[in-house]
Amino acid sequence: xxxxxxxxSTARRHFRRVPAQLAAGxxxxxxxxxxxxxxxxxxKPNRDxxxxxxxxxxxxxxxxxxxxxxxxxxxxxxxxxxILVTLGAVLLSLVVALGASFAVARMRxxxxxxxxxxxxxAQMAPWEALIIPVYxxxxxxxxxxxxxxxxxxxxxxTLPFTIVVLRGxxxxxxxxxxxxAQVDGCTRPQAFRHIAFPLLAPGLMATSLxxxxxxxxxxxxxxxxxxxxxxxxxxxxxxxxxxxxxxTDWGATMAASTLFALPALAVFLLLQRHVTAGFAAxxxxx
Amino acid sequence: MTVTRExxxxxxxxxxxxxxxxxxxxxxxxxxxxxxxVLGVPSAETAWPYLLxxxxxxxxxxxxxxxxTRTVLISLQDFQLRQLILGDARFVGLRNYGTLxxxxxxxxxxxxxxxxxxVNVTLIMVLATxxxxxxxxxxxxxxxAVLSSLVLTWAMxxxxxxxxxxxxxxxxxxxxxxxxGRLGFTSFDRYPWFAHGPAAFTILVxxxxxxxxxxxxxxxxSALVTVPAELYESARIDGASARRIFRAVTFPxxxxxxxxxxxxxxxxxxxxxxxxxxxxxxxxxxxxxxxPVYAVQTALSSQRYDLGSAASIVTVLMLAAVLVLxxxxxxxxxxxxx
Numbered sequence: 001x002x003x004x005x006x007x008x009s010t011a012r013r014h015f016r017r018v019p020a021q022l023a024a025g026x027x028x029x030x031x032x033x034x035x036x037x038x039x040x041x042x043x044k045p046n047r048d049x050x051x052x053x054x055x056x057x058x059x060x061x062x063x064x065x066x067x068x069x070x071x072x073x074x075x076x077x078x079x080x081x082x083i084l085v086t087l088g089a090v091l092l093s094l095v096v097a098l099g100a101s102f103a104v105a106r107m108r109x110x111x112x113x114x115x116x117x118x119x120x121x122a123q124m125a126p127w128e129a130l131i132i133p134v135y136x137x138x139x140x141x142x143x144x145x146x147x148x149x150x151x152x153x154x155x156x157x158t159l160p161f162t163i164v165v166l167r168g169x170x171x172x173x174x175x176x177x178x179x180x181a182q183v184d185g186c187t188r189p190q191a192f193r194h195i196a197f198p199l200l201a202p203g204l205m206a207t208s209l210x211x212x213x214x215x216x217x218x219x220x221x222x223x224x225x226x227x228x229x230x231x232x233x234x235x236x237x238x239x240x241x242x243x244x245x246x247x248t249d250w251g252a253t254m255a256a257s258t259l260f261a262l263p264a265l266a267v268f269l270l271l272q273r274h275v276t277a278g279f280a281a282x283x284x285x286x
Numbered sequence: 287m288t289v290t291r292e293x294x295x296x297x298x299x300x301x302x303x304x305x306x307x308x309x310x311x312x313x314x315x316x317x318x319x320x321x322x323x324v325l326g327v328p329s330a331e332t333a334w335p336y337l338l339x340x341x342x343x344x345x346x347x348x349x350x351x352x353x354x355t356r357t358v359l360i361s362l363q364d365f366q367l368r369q370l371i372l373g374d375a376r377f378v379g380l381r382n383y384g385t386l387x388x389x390x391x392x393x394x395x396x397x398x399x400x401x402x403x404x405v406n407v408t409l410i411m412v413l414a415t416x417x418x419x420x421x422x423x424x425x426x427x428x429x430x431a432v433l434s435s436l437v438l439t440w441a442m443x444x445x446x447x448x449x450x451x452x453x454x455x456x457x458x459x460x461x462x463x464x465x466x467g468r469l470g471f472t473s474f475d476r477y478p479w480f481a482h483g484p485a486a487f488t489i490l491v492x493x494x495x496x497x498x499x500x501x502x503x504x505x506x507x508s509a510l511v512t513v514p515a516e517l518y519e520s521a522r523i524d525g526a527s528a529r530r531i532f533r534a535v536t537f538p539x540x541x542x543x544x545x546x547x548x549x550x551x552x553x554x555x556x557x558x559x560x561x562x563x564x565x566x567x568x569x570x571x572x573x574x575x576x577x578p579v580y581a582v583q584t585a586l587s588s589q590r591y592d593l594g595s596a597a598s599i600v601t602v603l604m605l606a607a608v609l610v611l612x613x614x615x616x617x618x619x620x621x622x623x624x
Contacts, residue, residue, distance in 0.1 A: 017423070017424075017425070020420060020423045020424055020428075021424070021428060023420050024420060024421075024424055024428050024431065024432050027417055027420065027432055027435070027436075028431055028432060028435045030496070031435040031436060031438065031439040031496075031500070032435050032438065032439075034442075034447065034450045034451065034454060034496070035438060035439070035442060035450075037450065037453070037454060037461065038446065038449075038450045038453075041453065049459060050458075050459050051459070052464075053464065054459065054461050054464055096341045096342055096345065097342070099337075099338035099339070099341065099342075100338055100339045100341070100342040102338060103334070103335035103336075103338035103339050104339075107334065107335045109332070109335040109336070112335075115339055115343075117613075117617075118343075118346060119342070120613065120616060121609075121613075122346050122350055124553060124605075124609055124612065125350050126553075126556065126601065126602050126605050128556050128557060128559045128578040128601075129357070129556075129578060129581065129598040129599075129601045129602050129605070130350070130353045130354065130357065130598070131582060131586075132357065132360070132581065132582070132585045132586070132591060132594050132595055132598055133352075133353040133354070133356035133357045133360065133595070134353050135585075135586065136356065136360070136370065136591065137352070137353060137356060139370070140373075152349060153349065155345065156345055156346070156349040156350065159342065159345060163342065213441075213443075216443070217443040217444055217445065219444065219445055219560045219563075219564070220559060220560055220563070223563075224582070224586060236443070236444075236445040239445050239446070239449065240445055240448075240449075240564045242449075243449075243452075250453055250456070250459070253449060253453070254449075254450070254453060257445075257446040257449045257450060258446075260443060260445070260446055261441075261442060261443050261446040264441055264442070264443045264446075265438065265441050265442070267441070268437055268438070268440065268441030269437070269438075269441070
C-alpha cells in the first residue's frame with residue numbers, strides 16, 4: 001500500500017483525499033450524533049428540551065435530570081441486580097470455558113471436532129425463538145421472577161464465544177514454555193500461573209468484557225422472565241419502562257440512558273485497544 | 287450482540303504452526319509419549335477431556351437442546367392458558383401448523399420478515415463495504431477517528447439507542463422533524479413517525495442499520511488490509527479503473543469474510559426483536575411485526591403457547607437455512623485452524 005501511495009506526488013495525494021475526508025466527516029457525524037444528542041439532552045434544562053428550536057449546544061447546563069433518574073424508584077436495586085447477574089454469568093462462563101477450551105486446544109480426544117461444531121451452533125442459537133419454552137420451563141420449575149434464572153441464560157449466551165476465543169489463546173501458547181518452567185523446578189500450578197496465565201490474560205479480559213456487555217444489555221429474557229416480582233428487574237427493563245413512568249420527561253429518560261450506557265461505553269473503549277492491536281496483528285500476519 | 291469472531295481476536299488467526307500434538311493434561315512432562323489418550327493407556331488420562339467439557343455439554347443440553355425440544359413438543363400440542371396451569375396438554379398432531387399456514391395474517395408477517403431482512407441486510411452490507419473502503423483510503427488520524435466513532439456506536443447498548451432514536455424522531459420536540467422543517471419539508475412539522483406504519487418501519491430500519499454497520503465495517507476493513515498491495519499496484523499499472531479493481535481484485539479477496547458477515551447480519555436481523563418490542567411493540571397495527579415478534583405476541587400476550595411455538599419453529603427453520611451457509615464458510619476456515 002505504501003509503495004503505491006509513494007509514487008503519487010504529495011499535492012495530488014492531498015487533492016485525492018478531499019472527498020474521502022468529507023465522507024469520513026459525514027460517517028463520524030452520523031455515528032456520533034445520536035450518542036451526543038443523548039448526553040446533550042440529559043444536561044439541558046426542560047425549557048430548552050421542549051422548545052421549538054432546539055440548540056445543538058446546551059446553553060445552560062443542569063444536573064436535575066440525573067437527580068430525577070437516580071431518585072427514581074428502585075434505581076439502586078436495579079443497578080445491583082444488573083451487576084449481580086452480569087458478574088455471575090461472566091464468572092461462571094469463564095470457569096466453564098477455561099476447562100472446555102483447554103480440552104479442545106491441548107488434548108486430542110474422540111469427538112473433539114463434533115464438540116467444536118456444537119459450540120459453533122450454540123453460538124448461533126436462536127435465543128429470540130426460545131423465549132416461549134424457556135418461559136414455560138422456568139414457570140414449571142418455579143424459576144420465574146428469580147435472578148439465578150437470568151444468570152443461567154446469560155451464562156449460556158456468552159459461553160460459546162468465550163470457548164472459541166479462549167481456545168485460540170490457549171492454542172497460541174506453546175506447551176514447551178510451561179514444560180521448560182517445570183524442568184526448571186516450577187510446580188505445574190506455578191508454571192501455569194507464571195507462564196500461561198500472563199499470556200492468557202488478554203483473552204480472559206476480552207471475553208469477560210464481551211460477556212459483560214452481552215449480559216448488561218440483555219432485554220428480552222429480563223423482560224419476560226421477571227414479571228411479578230418487580231424488585232428483580234434489571235436496568236434494561238427499567239429503562240424501557242422509564243418513559244411510561246416519567247411520561248414526557250425526556251431529559252430524565254436521556255439521563256437514565258446515559259447512566260445505563262456509560263459502563264458499556266467505558267468497557268468498549270477499554271476493549272478498543274485490544275481490537276486495534278488485533279488489527280495490527282492481522283495486518284502483519286495476513 | 288453475539289460477536290462470533292471478534293475482528294482480530296486470536297481465534298481468527300490460524301494458529302496452525304503452534305498447534306502441538308495432544309498431551310495428557312495431568313503430566314505434560316511426559317510429552318514424548320504422543321497421543322497417549324487416544325491409544326487408550328490409563329483410563330484416568332482419557333477421561334480428563336470429557337470431564338472438562340462436561341459442564342459445557344450439560345449447559346447446552348439443559349439450556350438449548352431441552353428448550354428447543356420443548357418448543358417442538360408444545361407446537362404439536364393443544365397448549366393454552368388452561369394447559370399451562372393444569373399441565374394436561376394433549377397432542378393434536380400438526381393442527382397448529384395447519385392453523386398457522388392457513389392464516390393470512392401469518393403469511394403477511396412472513397412476507398414482512400423477508401422484506402425487513404432484505405432491506406436491512408442490503409443497506410448494512412453496502413454501507414459497511416463503502417465505509418471499510420473509505421477507512422482504508424484515509425490517513426492515520428482519519429482512520430483512528432472513524433474507527434473510534436464506529437466502536438463507540440457499536441458499544442451503544444440496544445435499549446439506550448432505541449430510546450435515543452425515539453427521542454430523535456419525537457413528533458413535537460424531535461430534532462429530526464425540526465431539521466426537516468428547516469430544510470423546507472414543512473409537511474414534517476409535528477409528523478407522528480410512530481403512528482404511520484411505513485414511517486415506523488423506516489425508523490426501525492435506520493436504527494438497526496446504524497447499530498449494525500460498525501461491526502460489519504470494522505470486520506470488512508480488517509479483511510481489506512490483508513489484501514496484498516502488489517495486487518492493486520499491478521492492476522493499476524494495467525490501467526484498471528477503481529471500480530474494476532474492486533470487482534476483480536478486492537472483492538474476490540475479501541469474499542469469505544464478506545459472506546461470513548452477510549450471513550451473520552441475516553441471522554442478527556432476528557435480534558431486532560428488542561428494538562421492535564420496545565419501540566413499536568409490532569405496531570402501529572401490524573406494520574412492524576416480524577416473525578419473532580409475532581411468536582411472542584401470540585404466545586405470551588394471547589396465551590396461545592402452541593401457535594407461538596409453531597411460529598418459533600418456522601423461524602428456526604428459516605434461520606437454519608441461513609445457518610447452513612454460515613457454517614459452510616465457518617468450517618472451511620475451521621479446517622485450516624484445527
